[in-house]
Amino acid sequence: METFDTIGIIGAGAWGSALALVASRAGRKAILWGRDAETVASVNAGNGNPRYLPGIPFKEPISGTIDLSEAASADLLLLVTPAQTLRAVLRDLQPLVASGTPVVLCAKGIERSTGRLMSEVLVEELPQARPAALSGPSFASDVARGLPTAVTIASADGALADAIADSLSAPAFRPYAATDLVGVEIGGALKNVLAIGAGAVAGARLGKSAEAALIARGFAEIRRFARRRGAEAETLMGLSGLGDLMLTCSSVQSRNYAFGIGIGEGAAVADLLARGRPLAEGAMTALIARDLARREAIDMPITEVVAEIVEGRLRLDAAIERLMRRPLKREEA
Ligand SMILES: NC(=O)C1=CN([C@@H]2O[C@H](COP(=O)(O)OP(=O)(O)OC[C@H]3O[C@@H](n4cnc5c(N)ncnc54)[C@H](OP(=O)(O)O)[C@@H]3O)[C@@H](O)[C@H]2O)C=CC1
Ligand SMILES: O=C(CO)COP(=O)(O)O
Missing domain, CATH: 3.40.50.720 (NAD(P)-binding Rossmann-like Domain)
Incomplete structure (x- = not known):
């Protein structure tokens, strides 16, 4: 070797x-x-x-x-x-x-x-x-x-x-x-977007049930995106996918989750971003992932709302209402 x-x-x-x-x-x-x-x-x-x-x-x-x-x-x-x-x-x-x-x-x-x-x-x-x-x-x-x-x-x-x-x-x-290099990269990049969303739900005290729903349905979005890029499904179930998603979406040690908490508590996104540090990579990744998903017609509604929140164009309560009112569908990813 x-x-x-x-x-x-x-x-x-x-x-x-x-x-x-x-x-x-x-x-x-x-x-x-x-x-x-x-x-x-x-x-x-x-x-x-x-x-x-x-x-x-x-x-x-x-x-x-x-x-x-x-x-x-x-x-x-x-x-x-x-x-x-x-x-x-x-x-x-x-x-x-x-x-x-x-x-x-x-x-x-x-x-x-x-x-x-x-x-x-x-x-x-x-x-x-x-x-x-x-x-x-x-x-x-x-x-x-x-x-x-x-x-x-x-x-x-x-x-x-x-x-x-x-x-x-x-x-x-x-x-x-x-x-599976691509699968590992996608899991690592996109979990940060969900961490912002989960943090926002936590900051607004919407309950652990809501957080779990966001993480699980957001994970379906990551898997959809990864599948389109040719990643292997098992990769997303591993350390770099589910493992990192669990960590980042559940700990205030995460800068992305903490950034989301700030949003949920009502801080202006512009103020959070202007602080510049600590680094919240997901704020940028949300915008890119949303744009890529639109271009490639991949359904990623949670990523969409996180991107709009980061852009300061959507309030958290309106985002939740939009997600909850989506037409009912089968659960499979
Ligand atoms: N922190 C963590 O727990 C983990 C982080 N990561 C990832 O690692 C990456 C880096 O994160 P992290 O180390 O935490 O970030 P930090 O904010 O702690 O540090 C960023 C470092 O990059 C340097 N830097 C910034 N811009 C430039 C540039 N243009 N040229 C050269 N150096 C530059 C900074 O230098 P200066 O101080 O001079 O600005 C600083 O040393 C991120 O993508 C993050 O998602 C992955 C796993 C865990
Ligand atoms: O990637 C990380 C842990 O695996 C670090 O997460 P944050 O960048 O959100 O702090």
């Missing part, structure tokens, strides 16, 4: 830092690239990442750098900047990455300007890379603390997925290899 001794992590936010700790715990040399010199200096001084993972000590060695070429020369790269920044980051990486380098996409989103999945952006901008994705139920703070976590690592090249899983496996971090 191929082995990857050095792992370059691109993006020193919460998830990139947590994954750098994982790589180090797995016995690899972890090179964490960040554009913020202060954060990188803090990591190198052994003081962790107080901006994104406050209060969590970094006990394992990580080599921080602001020099992209240093991280880009690693045997394996993890790309961990937000979805909408992926293309620009890949353009910077293009002259620095050796042919055949495996690149693991860790952002959960779809590109707004093109509707492309992260792997499609990767193929366009860094064709010399071997694409893979890491997804699943995993809060950065849990992983950084060393709490037990399982994720999916997918690549169309099954041997590569196995090798990446092997290289990242650590006592409290258990990766499962998979080959």
Whole structure:
């Protein structure tokens, strides 16, 4: 099996830092690239990442750098900047990455300007890379603390997925290899949209029954979308689909769920978005998924209302009424 001794992590936010700790715990040399010199200096001084993972000590060695070429020369790269920044980051990486380098996409989103999945952006901008994705139920703070976590690592090249899983496996971090890259990406991106919806229902105190209904019917939308893209049904039932959906739609640790709670409690979406941080990828993904669903005639009514709420064009009570008044239908997805 191929082995990857050095792992370059691109993006020193919460998830990139947590994954750098994982790589180090797995016995690899972890090179964490960040554009913020202060954060990188803090990591190198052994003081962790107080901006994104406050209060969590970094006990394992990580080599921080602001020099992209240093991280880009690693045997394996993890790309961990937000979805909408992926293309620009890949353009910077293009002259620095050796042919055949495996690149693991860790952002959960779809590109707004093109509707492309992260792997499609990767193929366009860094064709010399071997694409893979890491997804699943995993809060950065849990992983950084060393709490037990399982994720999916997918690549169309099954041997590569196995090798990446092997290289990242650590006592409290258990990766499962998979080959359905598209299914893994879709589950990870679209669960964030439902987390906003579920959070809004929770924030408005509409009851756990309503939350469960939204999650279950929203999951039917994700499966519909994934089926159309050729994903395997079982993928959506796994860690990167149902697993991450359960986590993100039920925990205030989730930034998407928390964003939804804010909406449900009556905060203006514009105010929530203007705060800019923490990152709620689903706010952007809702708009893209709605547009793609319309273009491809996929019935996604919950995604539709979440998108309109995010756009500030629909109130939560009107959204619920619209969903409840839809013509009755058979339950099958
Ligand atoms: N946090 C989590 O629990 C998990 C997150 N993810 C996914 O990982 C992705 C990243 O999330 P997360 O790390 O939490 O986000 P954070 O907001 O914690 O960090 C984002 C990082 O990306 C950097 N960044 C932003 N824009 C650019 C850019 N244009 N070029 C280079 N670097 C940039 C930021 O740098 P700066 O500080 O300088 O702005 C920051 O270091 C998201 O898609 C998210 O869905 C997946 C699983 C778990
Ligand atoms: O993807 C995540 C957990 O698996 C993190 O979710 P949030 O981005 O909503 O915090």
